[in-house]
Amino acid sequence: MDQQKKTIMITWDFTEKSLFALEHAIRLARIMKNNMLLFHIVPEQSDVEKAKENIQKTVLEVREKYGVDVDYFVNHGSIFNEIAKYASEEKNNVTFVIMGTHGMKGKQKFFGSWALRVITGSKVPFIVVQDAPPNKDRFTDIVFPIDFKSENKEKLQWAIFLGKYLNSKIHLYKAPITDKDLQKKVNVNLNFAIRFLIQNNIDYEIHTARKTANFTREILAFTKSINADLILITTTKHITFLDYVFGAKEQYLLSNSEKIPVMCVNPKSQFAKVGQFMYG
Numbered sequence: 253m254d255q256q257k258k259t260i261m262i263t264w265d266f267t268e269k270s271l272f273a274l275e276h277a278i279r280l281a282r283i284m285k286n287n288m289l290l291f292h293i294v295p296e297q298s299d300v301e302k303a304k305e306n307i308q309k310t311v312l313e314v315r316e317k318y319g320v321d322v323d324y325f326v327n328h329g330s331i332f333n334e335i336a337k338y339a340s341e342e343k344n345n346v347t348f349v350i351m352g353t354h355g356m357k358g359k360q361k362f363f364g365s366w367a368l369r370v371i372t373g374s375k376v377p378f379i380v381v382q383d384a385p386p387n388k389d390r391f392t393d394i395v396f397p398i399d400f401k402s403e404n405k406e407k408l409q410w411a412i413f414l415g416k417y418l419n420s421k422i423h424l425y426k427a428p429i430t431d432k433d434l435q436k437k438v439n440v441n442l443n444f445a446i447r448f449l450i451q452n453n454i455d456y457e458i459h460t461a462r463k464t465a466n467f468t469r470e471i472l473a474f475t476k477s478i479n480a481d482l483i484l485i486t487t488t489k490h491i492t493f494l495d496y497v498f499g500a501k502e503q504y505l506l507s508n509s510e511k512i513p514v515m516c517v518n519p520k521s522q523f524a525k526v527g528q529f530m531y532g
Contacts, residue, residue, distance in 0.1 A: 257287045258347040261339055263331075263370075264290040264307065264324070269352030269382070276385045276513070277350045278318055283390060284417050286347055290324040291338060297328045332369050340375035348377045348515070353507065367506050371516050372487060377410055379482070382511040386481070390418040391513075393480040397471050398445065399427040400437035403486040403519035408445055410517055411484055415454035420481075422449060422456040425474055428463040468501045476510050483514045 260277045264270045274290070281288050290310065294303045307324045314322050327334055339346045353367040371378045396411050398404055411422050424445055429435045442458070449456045461470040475483055485502055505514050 259287040259289050261289045261346045261349045263351040264292045272384045273350040273352040288322040292326045293331050293334050294328050336374035350379045377517045379515045380506045381513045391420050391481040394420045394482045395423045395475045395480045396484050397425045400434040404441040406519045407486050407517040412452045424458045426460045427467050428461045486517045486519045
């Protein structure tokens with residue numbers, strides 16, 4: 253593996269969903285010229301060697317089937333700690349993580365999305381997928397919801413990053429706020445996004461949601477209506493256990509029934525490098 257290149261990290265558990273994540277990664281890595289890494293966690297140290305044997309077979313199968321090279325990393329521990337920890341370490345040079353998920357099923361309906369618990373705390377974004385990529389080579393249309401929160405600005409760098417690398421159109425989807433003070437904040441965020449998209453020559457359109465009580469549902473309906481490929485969101489800031497149990501809004505987007513991929517950015521200002529992509 254070329255250590256100078258950035259790496260797309262794929263969470264791997266030998267399921268169909270992790271294969272979907274790999275297929276998305278292959279498509280993006282070819283455009284972005286990134287390395288790829290299969291990341292697998294086992295519960296105990298005693299399981300590591302056997303897991304390495306299995307994943308080495310997978311690497312050979314991937315090379316034969318897709319004609320690409322992929323590296324791997326196996327460790328023991330909790331998926332809720334080890335995935336975000338590895339991805340966040342600068343020496344590992346991870347661009348983002350692609351994770352396959354089964355949505356919210358079984359116990360997850362009561363204790364929240366496992367995907368969200370894995371993502372929280374990561375310094376790099378996660379792209380969460382539930383299905384194989386469509387028959388196109390990239391994300392052509394990306395939905396960027398805009399509300400009154402300051403975290404909107406932290407995910408803008410990734411809209412610009414994807415717009416530049418993938419030549420994607422960014423669909424700015426504005427929340428239907430009626431409160432005048434909050435409406436002003438929404439418009440500030442909208443104008444901020446427009447300014448940097450123009451400065452970086454990123455194609456965009458502006459849309460406003462209908463005046464309904466559930467903006468999350470409107471985001472999904474809109475994304476489906478324009479056949480967009482990706483929704484770009486931030487996690488709830490200072491997320492708590494109660495958010496997992498009672499449902500932070502991003503849980504329903506990550507496990508959406510339309511199986512639309514979602515890119516999730518953690519709004520951690522202490523390590524957000526907003527200027528990295530935004531200034532042309």
